Amino acid sequence: xxxxxxxxxxxxxxxxxxxxxxxxxxxxxxxxxxxxxxxxxxxxxxxxxxxxxxxxxxxxxxxxxxxxxxxxxxxxxxxxxxxxxxxxxxxxxxxxxxxxxxxxxxxxxxxxxxxxxxxxxxxxxxxxxxxxxxxxxxxxxxxxxxxxxxxxxxxxxxxxxxxxxxxxxxxxxxxxxxxxxxxxxxxxxxxxxxxxxxxxxxxxxxxxxxxxxxxxxxxxxxxxxxxxxxxxxxxxxxxxxxxxxxxxxxxxxxxxxxxxxxxxxxxxxxxxxxxxxxxxxxxxxxxxxxxxxxxxxxxxxxxxxxxxxxxxxxxxxxxxxxxxxxxxxxxxxxxxxxx
Amino acid sequence: xxxxxxxxxxxxxxxxxxxxxxxxxxxxxxxxxxxxxxxxxxxxxxxxxxxxxxxxxxxxxxxxxxxxxxxxxxxxxxxxxxxxxxxxxxxxxxxxxxxxxxxxxxxxxxxxxxxxxxxxxxxxxxxxxxxxxxxxxxxxxxxxxxxxxxxxxxxxxxxxxxxxxxxxxxxxxxxxxxxxxxxxxxxxxxxxxxxxxxxxxxxxxxxxxxxxxxxxxxxxxxxxxxxxxxxxxxxxxxxxxxxxxxxxxxxxxxxxxxxxxxxxxxxxxxxxxxxxxxxxxxxxxxxxxxxxxxxxxxxxxxxxxxxxxxxxxxxxxxxxxxxxxxxxxxxxxxxxxxxxxxxx
Numbered sequence: 196x197x198x199x200x201x202x203x204x205x206x207x208x209x210x211x212x213x214x215x216x217x218x219x220x221x222x223x224x225x226x227x228x229x230x231x232x233x234x235x236x237x238x239x240x241x242x243x244x245x246x247x248x249x250x251x252x253x254x255x256x257x258x259x260x261x262x263x264x265x266x267x268x269x270x271x272x273x274x275x276x277x278x279x280x281x282x283x284x285x286x287x288x289x290x291x292x293x294x295x296x297x298x299x300x301x302x303x304x305x306x307x308x309x310x311x312x313x314x315x316x317x318x319x320x321x322x323x324x325x326x327x328x329x330x331x332x333x334x335x336x337x338x339x340x341x342x343x344x345x346x347x348x349x350x351x352x353x354x355x356x357x358x359x360x361x362x363x364x365x366x367x368x369x370x371x372x373x374x375x376x377x378x379x380x381x382x383x384x385x386x387x388x389x390x391x392x393x394x395x396x397x398x399x400x401x402x403x404x405x406x407x408x409x410x411x412x413x414x415x416x417x418x419x420x421x422x423x424x425x426x427x428x429x430x431x432x433x434x435x436x437x438x439x440x441x442x443x444x445x446x447x448x449x450x451x452x453x454x455x456x457x458x459x460x461x462x463x464x465x466x467x468x469x470x471x472x473x474x475x476x477x478x479x480x481x482x483x484x485x486x487x488x489x490x491x492x493x494x495x496x497x498x499x500x501x502x503x504x505x506x507x508x509x510x511x512x513x514x515x516x517x518x519x520x521x522x523x524x525x526x527x528x529x530x531x532x533x534x
Numbered sequence: 535x536x537x538x539x540x541x542x543x544x545x546x547x548x549x550x551x552x553x554x555x556x557x558x559x560x561x562x563x564x565x566x567x568x569x570x571x572x573x574x575x576x577x578x579x580x581x582x583x584x585x586x587x588x589x590x591x592x593x594x595x596x597x598x599x600x601x602x603x604x605x606x607x608x609x610x611x612x613x614x615x616x617x618x619x620x621x622x623x624x625x626x627x628x629x630x631x632x633x634x635x636x637x638x639x640x641x642x643x644x645x646x647x648x649x650x651x652x653x654x655x656x657x658x659x660x661x662x663x664x665x666x667x668x669x670x671x672x673x674x675x676x677x678x679x680x681x682x683x684x685x686x687x688x689x690x691x692x693x694x695x696x697x698x699x700x701x702x703x704x705x706x707x708x709x710x711x712x713x714x715x716x717x718x719x720x721x722x723x724x725x726x727x728x729x730x731x732x733x734x735x736x737x738x739x740x741x742x743x744x745x746x747x748x749x750x751x752x753x754x755x756x757x758x759x760x761x762x763x764x765x766x767x768x769x770x771x772x773x774x775x776x777x778x779x780x781x782x783x784x785x786x787x788x789x790x791x792x793x794x795x796x797x798x799x800x801x802x803x804x805x806x807x808x809x810x811x812x813x814x815x816x817x818x819x820x821x822x823x824x825x826x827x828x829x830x831x832x833x834x835x836x837x838x839x840x841x842x843x844x845x846x847x848x849x850x851x852x853x854x855x856x857x858x859x860x861x862x863x864x865x866x867x868x869x870x871x872x873x874x875x876x877x878x
Contacts, residue, residue: 291717291740296733298740300717376749377630377639400630400637407742409716410750 197330198517199337199496201242202235202256202268209258209265210235217321218425224268224319225386234319238270242492252277253348255341257494259322259334267322267330271338273349275316280309282398283452286420286442287405303408305419307401311443315342315457317355320429328428329498332532333485335432337496339462340487340527344494353457355438357430358423359450369449372415377401382447394447401446418449426450435532436461466529469508473515473522478502481509487527488518495519501528535600536670537858538677538837541577541593541607546570548595548604555662561730562658563607569731580612581833588616590688592681593658594835596665596674599858605665606674609658610681613690615651618735622647622783622792625759626745642748642759644713646741650783654682654797656695659769669824669839672872675772677837679802680828680868684835686797693797694783695773698766699790700758709789712755717741725787741786759789766790775874776801802826806870812848813856813863820844824872827851829859836860845869 202210207228214226225231238256251274259267275281284305291300317338322331342349361367365383377400378385385397408416420440422430430453434440437460438453445452457463468489481502488495499514508526510518520526541549546567553565564570577593579585590612595604614620623644631638656678661671682689701707701722710722718725718740728737748756760780762770770793777800778793785792797803808830820843827849828837836859842850849869851859861867 289743293736293740295736296728296740298718300719300740302717302742304744372750376747377641378637379639396632396635400632400635400639402630402641402747404643404747405744406750407716407744407746410713410746 196261196513196517197333197498198260199257199269199334200260201492201494202238202258204232204235204239206258206265207232207235210268213265213268213321216323224321234270241273242494255338256319257334257337257341259326259330261326261330266326267334268319269317269321269334269338270319271341271349272316272318275314275354276309276312276395279395280398281312281314281316282307282309282395282401282446283311283443284308284406284446284449285310286444305406305408305444307398307403307405307446311354311452311454313350314454315349315353317353317433324425329483329531331428332432333496333498335429336436336462336485336529337487339436339460340466340485340496340529341494342457343463343466343527344487344489345491349457351457353438353455353460354443355433355453356445357440357450357453358426359445359448360418360421360423361448367418367448368412368414369418370447372411373406374401374447385447398446415449420444420449420451422451432532461532462529466527467503468525468527469503469506471515471520471522471524471526472507472509473512473520474509475511477509477511478504480504483531485529485531486510486514486518488520489525489527490519493519498531503528535598535838535854535858536605536665536668536673537597537599538594538608538673538835539597540581540833540835541574541595543574543578545595545604546574549574549607552604552607552660552662556660561727563660564730577609581835583832587613592688594674594677594681594837596661596670598665606661606670607658608656608660608674608678610678610689611655611657612688613652614655614694615648615653619648619738620650621734621738621741621786622650623746623786623789624649625748625782625784644746644748644759644784646738646743646745646786647783650692650694650792650794652690653692653694653794654689656693656773669872672772672824673826673837673839675769676776676802676826676872677828679776679800680806680826680837680870681835682797682800683803683806683870684828684830684868685832689797691797692794693778693800694792694794695778696785696792697770697790698763699785699788700761700763701788707758707788708752708754709758710787712752713746714741714787722787729787738786755789760784760791762790777804801874802870806868807845808866808868809845809847809849811856811861811863811865811867812850813853814850815852817850817852818843825849825869826872827855827859828868829861830866830868831860834860839872 241253253273256270370382438455440451443452481500502509580590593609596606624647707722778795780791783792
C-alpha cells in the first residue's frame with residue numbers, strides 16, 4: 196500500500212537519495228544535505244503551526260511510503276516567493292502596426308514579472324520512475340487533499356513549475372540563450388554555485404527588460420513553454436486536475452508554469468467526506484480511491500479500496516491503520532483520474 | 535568661382551540633374567520633381583522667415599558663377615523631431631552584479647530614444663562627381679558652419695549629423711538583418727527608401743520600443759553598431775576635425791553613428807570672425823591660406839572659398855570675390871580657415 200504522510204527528520208537520508216536521483220534542474224529539490232534538513236525542519240514547524248488565512252512562509256513537505264520505505268516526495272508552499280518576489284516570464288504579444296505602411300506584425304515578447312508571487316505552489320515533486328502510475332497520482336494529489344482538509348491555510352490560486360527542456364549533459368537551450376549571457380555559467384553550475392541562495396537572488400541578475408523572442412536562436416525559441424520528458428507524467432496529472440499552461444514560463448529554462456484556481460481543481464471539487472466504517476470484508480462495489488484523514492500534523496493519504504454505502508465509507512483494517520482512523524472518524528474520498 | 539547660396543525656385547532643373555547623378559544611394563535626394571520642388575519651397579519659405587521652427591529647413595547649392603551650373607547641395611534642418619518623433623538608439627550599459635554571488639557582467643543595450651528632439655541637423659550633402667576638385671567638398675560642407683555662426687538664433691544648441699552605417703555591395707545591412715528585419719518584413723533598401731521620403735517615423739514605430747540587449751543580436755550585427763560605411767569615413771573624419779563626436783547614438787536601421795557637437799563649439803563656428811572687407815587686386819603678397827568667407831545677409835547669404843594672406847583687422851578680397859559675395863569695401867564678412875590647421 197502506498198501512503199503519503201508529512202516528512203519527518205528521520206527521512207533525511209531517504210530524501211537525500213531522492214534528491215540525487217532527481218538529477219539536474221529540479222531547483223526545488225536541492226542536492227544538499229543542509230538545505231534538505233532545513234526544509235524538513237521548516238515543513239515540520241509548518242504542520243505544527245496553528246495556521247489561519249494569513250498565509251506566509253509555510254512549506255509542507257510530504258513523502259510517499261511503500262512498505263515502510265520512502266520512494267517519493269512532494270511539497271506544497273503556501274506562498275510562492277513569500278517575502279521575496281517570485282519571478283517568471285510572461286509571454287506577451289506586441290502588435291507593431293502601421294496603417295500608413297499597411298504593416299501588421301505580431302511580436303512575441305517575454306516580460307519578466309512578479310505576477311505569481313504569493314500564490315500557492317506545488318513543488319519538489321519526485322517519485323521513482325519505476326513506480327506504478329497510481330503511486331505518482333497519489334503523491335501528487337495527496338497535496339490537494341491536504342489543501343481540502345486545511346483549506347484556510349491556502350489562498351485562491353495555485354501554480355506548478357514544470358522543468359523545461361535540457362539535454363542529457365544538462366544544457367538548456369533557453370538558459371544558454373539568455374541566462375548564460377548574464378552569468379557565463381551552465382545552468383547546472385549556477386544551481387550548484389548558488390545553492391545557498393534563493394532562486395530570487397539569481398533572478399535579480401537576469402535581464403529585466405522584455406526579451407524579444409524573434410531575436411533568440413531557434414532552439415531557445417522552441418524551448419519556450421516546453422516540458423522535459425521526465426515531467427510529462429506529473430504534468431499530465433496536473434493538467435487532468437485542471438491546471439493550465441497559459442502565459443507563464445520559468446525564467447531559467449523556459450519550462451511552462453502551470454496555473455489554476457484552487458477551488459476549481461478536480462480534487463477540491465469532487466472530494467467528499469464520509470464517516471468511516473472499518474470492515475474486514477468490503478461491499479462488492481468497493482474500488483480504489485484516494486482517501487485521507489482529517490488531520491494536519493498526522494495527515495495521511497492512501498490509494499485504497501473503499502465502498503460508500505448509505506453515506507458511510509467502508510474500508511478494511513489495514514487501510515484504517517495506515518490512515519490512523521477508526522470507525523466513526525471522518526475520511527475524505529476522491530475518485531482516481533482514470534475512473 | 536564656386537559660390538554657395540540659398541536654393542531658389544529656378545534651381546529645380548539643376549537639382550533634378552544632381553538627383554539623377556546621385557542615383558538610388560542618396561534617399562534624401564530622390565529623382566522626383568514634385569518632392570524636390572517641395573523641398574525648394576520649404577527652404578525658400580524658411581529663409582523668408584515664414585515657417586515655424588519645426589518646418590524650417592535651409593538648403594544651399596554650390597553654383598559655378600561662370601556657367602551658372604549647380605554642382606552640389608547641402609542642407610541644415612533647424613530642429614528635428616518637432617513634428618514627428620526623431621528616433622535613435624542610444625547604446626547604453628547595464629551592469630548585472632552581485633558581490634555575494636561573485637557575479638559581475640556588463641551588457642550593452644539599445645534604448646530607443648528621442649533625445650535629439652529639437653537639435654539641428656546637417657543633412658543632404660551631395661557634390662556632383664564633376665565638381666569633386668579644388669576643395670569644393672570642403673567649401674560645400676563647411677559653408678553651413680558659417681551660416682550657423684551667423685544665425686545662431688535659428689538653430690538648436692546642438693547639431694547632429696547621421697552617418698551612413700555598414701552595408702555590403704548589395705545594400706544588405708547586417709544590423710537590419712539582425713534586428714529590424716524581425717519586426718518589419720521588408721529589406722533594408724526599402725526601409726532606407728521610406729526614410730528618405732519622410733516616412734522614417736512610421737517605420738520607427740514598428741521597431742522594438744523596449745531596450746534591446748545587444749547580446750541577443752547576431753555577432754555581425756553587434757560588430758557594426760556605431761560603425762560607419764567605408765565611403766562615409768572621410769565625412770566622419772572631417773566632422774570630427776571640426777569637433778563633432780560620437781556620443782553613443784546610432785541609427786535605428788543600420789546602426790550608423792550619429793555625431794554631434796554643441797553649435798557654438800564647432801571649430802569653424804567658434805573660430806570664425808567678422809572682419810571689414812578691404813579690396814585689393816592683386817591681393818597683397820605673402821603666405822596664403824584657404825578661408826571660407828561669407829556675407830552677413832540671410833536671404834542673400836553667400837559663401838566662397840578665398841585663398842588669402844592671414845588677416846589682421848581686415849580681410850582682403852578681389853573685386854570679383856566681393857562681387858560674388860555682394861559686399862562692398864568696408865562692409866563685414868565672416869571668415870574662418872577652411873581647415874583646423876590653418877588658423878586665422
